[in-house]
Amino acid sequence: xxxxxxxxxxxxxxxxxxVIILGLCPTLAVSTKLIFALGMGVAxxxxxxxxxxxxxxxxxxxxxxxxxxxxxxxxxxxxTVVDLLMQAFAWELSKSLGVFVxxxxxxxxxxxxxxxxANKNTVSAAILDALGMGVGFTLxxxxxxxxxxxxxxxxxxxxxxxxxxxxxxxLELPGLVTSPIAIFVxxxxxxxxxxxxxxxxxxxxxxxxxxxxxxxxxxxxxxxTEEMLKGDEGL
Amino acid sequence: xxxALRELFKPALRLFSICALAALVLGAVFELTKDMILHxxxxxxxQALQRLTQDGEKLSERLKxxxxxIGKAEFEEQLLPRISSDKARELLHKYYLPEIDSYRLRTPLxxxxxxxxxxxxxxxxxxxxxxxxxxxxxxxxxELIAYVLEVAGSGFGGEMKIFVVLTRDGKVRQxxxxxxxxxxxxxxxxxxxxxxxxxxGRRGMSIPTIKSMLTQAEADAVSGASVTFMGIAQAIxxxxxxxxxxxxxx
Numbered sequence: 001x002x003x004x005x006x007x008x009x010x011x012x013x014x015x016x017x018x019v020i021i022l023g024l025c026p027t028l029a030v031s032t033k034l035i036f037a038l039g040m041g042v043a044x045x046x047x048x049x050x051x052x053x054x055x056x057x058x059x060x061x062x063x064x065x066x067x068x069x070x071x072x073x074x075x076x077x078x079x080t081v082v083d084l085l086m087q088a089f090a091w092e093l094s095k096s097l098g099v100f101v102x103x104x105x106x107x108x109x110x111x112x113x114x115x116x117x118a119n120k121n122t123v124s125a126a127i128l129d130a131l132g133m134g135v136g137f138t139l140x141x142x143x144x145x146x147x148x149x150x151x152x153x154x155x156x157x158x159x160x161x162x163x164x165x166x167x168x169x170x171l172e173l174p175g176l177v178t179s180p181i182a183i184f185v186x187x188x189x190x191x192x193x194x195x196x197x198x199x200x201x202x203x204x205x206x207x208x209x210x211x212x213x214x215x216x217x218x219x220x221x222x223x224x225t226e227e228m229l230k231g232d233e234g235l
Numbered sequence: 236x237x238x239a240l241r242e243l244f245k246p247a248l249r250l251f252s253i254c255a256l257a258a259l260v261l262g263a264v265f266e267l268t269k270d271m272i273l274h275x276x277x278x279x280x281x282q283a284l285q286r287l288t289q290d291g292e293k294l295s296e297r298l299k300x301x302x303x304x305i306g307k308a309e310f311e312e313q314l315l316p317r318i319s320s321d322k323a324r325e326l327l328h329k330y331y332l333p334e335i336d337s338y339r340l341r342t343p344l345x346x347x348x349x350x351x352x353x354x355x356x357x358x359x360x361x362x363x364x365x366x367x368x369x370x371x372x373x374x375x376x377x378e379l380i381a382y383v384l385e386v387a388g389s390g391f392g393g394e395m396k397i398f399v400v401l402t403r404d405g406k407v408r409q410x411x412x413x414x415x416x417x418x419x420x421x422x423x424x425x426x427x428x429x430x431x432x433x434x435x436g437r438r439g440m441s442i443p444t445i446k447s448m449l450t451q452a453e454a455d456a457v458s459g460a461s462v463t464f465m466g467i468a469q470a471i472x473x474x475x476x477x478x479x480x481x482x483x484x485x
Contacts, residue, residue, distance in 0.1 A: 029418055036419055062253070063246035070253050077257040081264050088268035091275040099392030099416045 003128050010132030017140035017194070018201040022108040026100050027141055028190045035157045035169070037145035039093045041138025043082050043101060048110050048137075049130040050078045055118040056126035062119070071114045072105070079104045109137060140197075147193055150176065152184030276414060280398075283411045284371065287383055287400050294383065295372040298353035302363045303340050303480060305331065310338045314359065323355050343483020346379055366473040373400070381408060382478055388470030391462045392416030397470045405438040405479040407431075410471055421460040425467060430456070434468070438475045444468040 016022045023044070030040045054074050055062070062070045083101045086094035094101065104110065113133055118126040150156055154177030158169050183189040288294060305314065310331065318324050330352060331338040344352065353370060356363075369385035381402050388395045395415035400408040410431045417425065424430065433453050434442055444465060446454045457464040 029420070032419060058253070061249060063249055066246040066250045070250055073250075073253055073257050077261055080261055084264050084268045084272070087275065088271035091279075096419055096422075098422055099418050102392075102416070 003124070006125055006128040007132040010129065010134070010136040011139065012136075012204075014133075015136045015140055015201065016109045016112075016133055017137060017144075018198050020109075020112075021198070022112055023137060024194070026103065026107060027144060027194070028187050030097065030100055031141055031145040031148055031190060032152075032185060033096075033149050033157045034142060034145045035093075036096055037141040038138065039090070039097055040100060040104075041134070041141050043086065043097070044104055044107060044109070044137055045131070045134025046082055047075060047078045047104050047107075048113060048134045049127065050081075051075045051110055051114055052118040052126040052130035053123055055114045056121060056123045059119045067119065068111075068115075071111060071119075075110050075114070076105045109133060144190065144193055144197065148184045148190060151181045152186075152189060154178065154180045280413055283398050283413045284383065287398060287409050287411060288373065291375055292380070293374050295350075295374070297357075297385070298350075298370050298372070299356045299359075299361055300363055300367050300370045300384070300477070301330075301340060301352045301356050302361075302365050303477070304337045307333070307336050307338060314361070317359055318355075326351060326355065340480070342480045344481050349379075349481060365477075366470055367477045379403065384474040384477065386470040386474045388466035390415055390417050390466040391421055391460075392418065395463075395466055395470070397467055397474075399471050399474040401438075401475055401478045403478070403482050405475045405482065407434045407437055407442065407471060407475060410434055410467075412467060417460075417463050421463040424457065424460040425463050427456075434471050439479055440472070440476075442468060442472040442475055444472055 010016065012019075014020055017024070017027055026040055026044070030036045051071070051074050055071060058070075058074075079102060082104070083094070086097075086101060113129060117129045121129070146156065150173055154173045154175070156171045156173065158171065181189075184193065284294060315324065315327070318327065326348065330341050330344060330348070332341050350372060353372075362368075366386050366388070367384050368387055371383040371385075372379055373381040373383060381400055384399050384401060386397045386399055388397055393416050395417070396413045397410060398413060399410045402408055412422075412425050415422065415425075433449060437443075443449050443453075445468075446457065446461065446464070449457070
């Protein structure tokens with residue numbers, strides 16, 4: 001149960017993009033197409049997972065005085081590994097993401113989780129934290145990219161799939177493809193959208209509380225009615 | 236060793252061991268991936284070169300280019316001792332004239348000697364540190380009609396590689412951006428259709444390298460990717476100036 005909580009916190013309650021507001025630079029830059037967002041999300045999750053595992057394993061070995069340079073060395077090494085693997089096996093994606101792959105080194109989420117979580121917890125907890133944060137970051141990035149690409153370009157770019165209309169990986173949205181809302185492609189549109197989504201996430205606890213309250217009232221009324229009915233039957 | 240020194244050494248040694256392990260891992264991954272990365276880069280370059288040539292034109296192999304100037308020490312201590320043939324040494328002395336601290340290329344060059352000098356520098360595996368790094372000679376019916384120069388430009392994400400086709404009078408015929416690490420938005424602008432039109436037909440110093448040299452529409456089109464534009468433009472201008480110098484149209 002604790003493990004599940006460790007995993008899910010990164011997706012909702014401590015979502016790095018919408019709640020903690022970390023890693024906004026790549027979010028603004030890469031969220032112009034869904035496929036870029038997915039690529040960046042997977043790459044950042046891999047680096048986050050590997051760095052969390054290593055930092056958790058080495059927490060007793062890394063001296064306090066040099067912990068930040070040590071974390072940076074570990075993170076930068078994994079980023080370089082991802083960069084080389086992408087250039088070798090996913091050339092087009094590597095070209096598309098360009099300078100943002102090396103810049104994962106300075107993604108605040110990764111250094112933030114190393115400092116705030118991995119160096120204080122067990123390896124299994126660090127793995128769950130990394131996966132949760134990684135999935136949360138990927139989902140957030142993908143949601144922003146999906147809205148921006150759909151509204152700003154009138155398309156949704158997936159991987160090329162053997163499905164009619166998706167052979168080239170691009171789904172065109174009728175109406176929007178001919179007259180898109182261009183501001184969503186610009187960084188200003190991304191900020192606007194992130195602000196709106198952040199507002200929605202801020203409202204989530206309130207919506208949840210209202211929903212629970214309404215449910216309780218409905219259950220209370222139902223049980224009162226049942227009791228009344230039982231009373232009537234008794235008479 | 237006193238306590239203070241030990242406290243300094245211990246973290247330093249541990250940090251060093253982490254760095255050493257990281258270097259080992261990176262070395263292993265590089266060894267595993269380098270051939271595939273090279274293959275991908277070469278495939279992309281081949282595609283770009285195919286787009287740049289017209290019907291009836293033939294491209295030479297990639298040749299290394301002769302620099303417009305070489306440092307005196309490099310010329311005398313590194314380049315000359317590696318040349319075994321007298322003819323090659325003669326060719327080099329014919330075109331490189333000594334100045335105070337360097338050897339400068341004497342231009343214009345005889346057409347036949349352009350290829351000979353390039354072949355010599357290719358054989359010597361000479362890495363030019365000037366923006367123009369490589370050259371493919373474009374020939375039609377055995378006659379040299381243009382150059383495809385491989386030029387390095389400085390972009391937002393580091394060095395960019397640009398192929399520029401130039402006619403022998405230094406005019407830009409076509410250009411294409413290949414290897415680069417620009418951001419997706421900057422890259423999209425630089426790869427957009429018609430992006431290179433602002434350079435085509437121009438030569439030398441008339442090639443725009445700053446936004447004030449562009450029309451309003453052209454300046455708007457590069458807005459938000461100014462560093463990329465300047466990197467590409469300066470590289471294209473360097474390529475044109477190189478051809479003008481070699482061909483003697485300065």
